[in-house]
Amino acid sequence: MIDPLVVSDVINTWQDLPFAPFREGVEVHYIKEGSPALAILRYAPGAMVPLHLHTGLETILVLEGSQSDERGDYPKGSLVLNAEGTSHSVWSETGCAVLIQWERPVKILE
Helix, strand or coil: CCCCCCCCCHHHHHHHCCCEEEECCEEEEEEECCCCEEEEEEECCCCEEEEEEECCCEEEEEEEEEEEECCEEEECCCEEEECCCCEEEEECCCCEEEEEEECCCEEECC
């Protein structure tokens, strides 16, 4: 049996984690790399991730601020599931932080 990965009190301590560049204006802290991957993304105000295709399920929990895509705006506390085969671009006008899990890597389309 594989032991579970446990990150204590992440909802209150994620701000203290070390972040690294991910895309322009977006930083990442990987909790688990590989497939599936689990990370926290922190968007600066106005930052975006270009149009991409989901090759597996993507699950997003907005921890702070508001994230947007072509379908709408998702404020703090929103849970967003993007199914395999779907695509979108993502941005944050005011900045945000999200807990994100990628079942498999995304494919950038732009």
